[in-house]
Amino acid sequence: MSEERSLNFLEEIIEEDIRNGKNGGRILTRFPPEPNGYLHIGHAKSICLNFGIAKKYNGKTNLRFDDTNPTTEDVEYVDSIREDIKWLGFEWDKELYSSNYFDQLYDFALNLIRMGLAYVDDSTAEEIASAKGTPTEPGKPTPNRSRSIEENVQLFEDMKAGKYPDGAKVLRAKIDLASPNMHLRDPLMYRIKHAHHHRTGDKWCIYPMYDFAHGQSDAIEQITHSICTLEFIPHRPLYEWFIQQLNVFPSRQYEFARLNMNYTVMSKRKLLQLVNENYVTGWDDPRMPTISGLRRRGYTPLSIRNFSERIGVARRENLIDLSLLEFCIREDLNKSAWRRMAVLDPVKLIISNYPKDQIEVMDGENNPEVEGGDGSRPIPFSSELWIERDDFMEEPTKKYFRLGPGLMVRLKNAYIIQCDSFVKDDxxxxxxxYCTYIPESKSGSDTSGIHVKGTIHWVSVAGAKTAEIRLYDRLFRVEDxxxxxxxxxxxINPDSLSVIKNAFIEPDLENAEPGFGYQFIRKGYFSLDIDSSPDHLVFNRTVTLKDTWAKEVKKS
Known part of the structure; x- marks a missing residue:
């Protein structure tokens, strides 16, 4: 994090706690994902915040999987979450699971029952919801609220023993049915679910609700700063009530604004719909806002960390412009991506006065933004080249500085050429x-004295490799x-993906690897896709060279 910027409100709280010697100056945060889907860019912000704050103040961060709902969770998601966090550049102190604490949580629940602060309720979900009242009307007790402590203990033990079917009974905290905070109106603590758990197998058929498991897990781990998003503000009094009644470590919850970004969705449920209904190819589809999708598209860990830093930590919800994320990846790739030439819509250019069988090797810098060019690569040049179709105009306009009859341009890293003629197909x-070249105009040793305003890229027909190019755009056509x-x-934007089957690329690109960024000169930033094989190269466009979306919106 930059040392020049002012502290965000969470850092101010932490620095105050350190000055006051709270928890002996110890800082321990946690990142607690539920393994029921892949992480998205919103989770990336939370990861950067929790791990970043702990690192800044010499603390630690636990990775704790909130695995309290066996019907929606899977080891696949656990593995993907681990991979995403490591890819972003963070290491956790301990890998933990809420299921580690099932025995302790069960004992906590029994303690509350014995204190007269929890009871087993046979009411249906609809009956419980109706009895809770409304925000302006108090709730009413269900018939089971007055059960004796002994009966509640026995019923809860019977629930654990598997004597009842799903939904037959729940355990509720006994708090205040007239509370203005609906979360305090006897919230559910446990429900019955006869489902196989990915870690505990069939040992349990009752599972704790999030509000009970989360705070007590924080307390067991002695988390000093439990950082959540704003929707958990109404849950904080319940978080604190459980801690107070059980007299456990007083973890404290703090809330910040979650990340909402335009032209996409951040709901796991909606993202799962897109996957299951085949609107996208999977969780790692490069159009998805998932970390795995961004990684596959060519985003870098640094660009996402910088994005999280730029949007900051706020207490109020707002909609972040996707263009800011795209700015961050352009900024990073401009400094790190190797430059290569690729022709996506090819037309053949023949240099009539260049030796027909000659192959000349030109020298091209890998990245001119790096001092020394970051090395160079050989570029084969011959009498026949591929150029972009839109770099030629049959009847050039006044300010057209590319190729047309009688016009001259420079071929990138090569010679100046002049167009003599062209032919059309049926x-x-x-x-x-058809063109002629100026032998004295070679880049780096030009003695021709000729100055041209335009430079175009090209790929030699001799040695060119073919590739499939996937051009991605915003997944949705509306902002929210x-x-x-x-x-x-x-x-959904029908033009979110367009595929070019046979583009021509420099032969050097056959050595490309996924995760390494390339700037296709004048075309954008690209990355090799995992679908690639030696015989079928596939590149994803990570982002265009410039923000073209804003211009398109203004036109429409």
């Missing part, structure tokens, strides 16, 4: 362009699809 489309009328999937 459909009327330009199929070949979750707040639109109807099904959010109706607003």
């Amino acid at each position: 459909t009327g489309r330009v199929s070949e362009i 699809p979750s707040n639109e009328e109807g099904d959010f999937k109706e607003y």
Whole structure:
């Protein structure tokens, strides 16, 4: 984190705690994902915050999987979460699970029952919801609220022993049915679920609710700063009530604004719909806001950490512009990505006065933004080249500085050429362009004295490799699809993916590896996709060179 910026409100709290000697100056945070889906960019912000704060103040962070719902959780998600955190550049102190504490949580629940602060309720979910009242009307006790302590203990033990089917009974805290905070109106603590758990197997058929498991897990681990998003503010009094009644370590909950970003959705439930209904190819589809999707698309850990730093830590919800994330990846890749040439919409260019069978090797810097160019690579040059179709115009306009009849341009890293003629195929489309080159105009040793305003990229026909290019855009065509009328999937952008089957690329790119960024000169930043094979190279466009979306929105 930058030392020049002012402290955010969480850092101010922590520094005050350290000055006061709270917890002996010890800082321990936790990142507690539920393993029921893949992490997304919103989780990345929470990861950067929890791990970043602990690191700044010489503390530690636990990774704790909130695995209290066996019907939605899977080892696949556990593995992906581990991978995402490590990829972002963070290491946890202890890997823990809420299921580690099932025995302790059960004992905590028995203690509350014995104190007269919890009871078993046979009411249905609908009856419980109705009896809770409304925010303006107090709730009413269900018939089971007055059960004796002895009966509640026996019933709860019978629940654990598997004597009742799913939904037959729940354990509720006995707090205040007239509380203005609905979360304090006898909240559920345990429910019956006869389901196989990915870690505990079939040992348990009762599972703690989040509000009971979360705070007590924090207390067991002696978490000093339990950092949650704003929707948990109403849950804080319940978090504190359980801790106070059980007289356990007084962990403290703090809330910050979750990350909401335009042109996407952040709900795991909605992301799962996109996956299950085949609107995307999987959780790691490069259009998804998941960390695995961003990684596959070519985003770097540094760009996401910088993005999290730039948006800061706020106490108020707001909608972050996706363009800021794209700015962060452009900023990083501009400094690190190797430059290569790729022609996505090719037309053949023939240099009439260049020796037909000659292959000349040009020298190209890997990255001119790095002092020394970050090395260089050989670029084969010949009499036949591929150039972009839109770099040629049959009838050039006044300020057109690329190629056209009689016009001259420089070929990147090579020579100046002049267009002499062109031919069309049977459909009327330009199929070949004929030029002559100026031998004295070679880049790096130009003695021609000729100055041209345009430079275009190219790939030599000799040695060119073919590749599939996947061009990605925003997944949704509206800024906030979750707040639109109807099904959010109706607003999916039909042009979020376009595929170019046969682009031509420099031969050096056959050695590309996933995770390494390339700038295709004048085309954008790209990364090799995991679908690639030696015989079929596939590149994903990470981001365009410039923010073109804003311009398109203004036009529409």
